[in-house]
Each structure stands twice: as structure tokens, then as C-alpha cells.
Amino acid sequence: MRIGVVVKVIPDKKIGFIRADDLREDVFFHFSVVQTTGRRELAEGDEVEFEIDELDKIEKRAMRAIKVQRSQRPLTMRLQASDAPEFRSQHHPRARQRRPNWRQSEIRAEENEPPNTD
Numbered sequence: 001m002r003i004g005v006v007v008k009v010i011p012d013k014k015i016g017f018i019r020a021d022d023l024r025e026d027v028f029f030h031f032s033v034v035q036t037t038g039r040r041e042l043a044e045g046d047e048v049e050f051e052i053d054e055l056d057k058i059e060k061r062a063m064r065a066i067k068v069q070r071s072q073r074p075l076t077m078r079l080q081a082s083d084a085p086e087f088r089s090q091h092h093p094r095a096r097q098r099r100p101n102w103r104q105s106e107i108r109a110e111e112n113e114p115p116n117t118d
Contacts, residue, residue: 001049003071006042016042018050018065027052029065036070047071 004020004027014031027050034042042048051067 001051001067003047003049006044006046006048009042009044011041018048018068020050023063025063027063027065029068033065034068042068042070 002020002022004018004023007017007019007026009016016029016031017026018029019026029050031041047070049069049071050065052063053066056063
């Protein structure tokens with residue numbers, strides 16, 4: 001699911017728009033696709049998780065959400081590298097001990113070339 005913020009709500013028509021960082025345009029949604037318990041209406045500034053209709057994206061039509069729900073996680077909280085040191089990428093201990101064969105042949109070819117005296 002994508003994450004975004006509700007930027008505009010028109011309660012009379014029961015529609016609204018969501019802005020996400022990874023999309024160039026706002027995503028349309030109707031209140032009938034909102035999946036929440038309790039209060040159903042969304043207000044401007046609410047953080048939501050949503051799915052878009054991929055067919056609209058492929059056909060280059062205005063995007064609309066097919067599933068919208070309030071975000072269960074705070075959007076303002078970002079993880080830093082120090083927050084989860086066990087998730088740092090590590091290379092295999094012997095990964096850099098062997099050089100690829102093609103590099104060795106290129107180095108030998110350069111060593112055997114006569115010096116350029118131009």
C-alpha cells in the first residue's frame with residue numbers, strides 16, 4: 001500500500017484527493033472506498049494508506065484509489081541507520097578476496113602493450 005496525506009475533501013460530494021511523495025499527481029478517492037472502523041469521514045491533513053487502480057495508471061488516466069484506510073503508522077517517523085544496526089548490509093567475508101577473471105586479463109593486456117610515444 002502507498003502512503004499519503006489527504007489534501008482536499010469535498011464532503012458534499014463525498015470525494016477527496018490524496019497526495020503521495022512518489023506520485024506526480026494527486027489521487028482521487030470516493031468515501032465509499034474508505035475502510036475504517038468508527039468515524040468514516042476523512043479530513044484534510046489525515047495520513048492514509050491507499051491502493052490505486054493500476055489500470056488507470058497504465059492507460060494514463062487520472063488515478064483513483066480503490067482502497068483507502070487511515071495510516072496505522074506515523075508518517076513523520078523515519079528510521080535512521082542507528083535505529084536498526086542489525087539491518088546494515090554486510091558482504092560475505094570472502095566476497096572481495098577473488099577478482100573477476102576478466103579484470104585480470106585486462107590488466108595483463110595493458111601491461112603487455114608498448115608505451116605510447118606520441
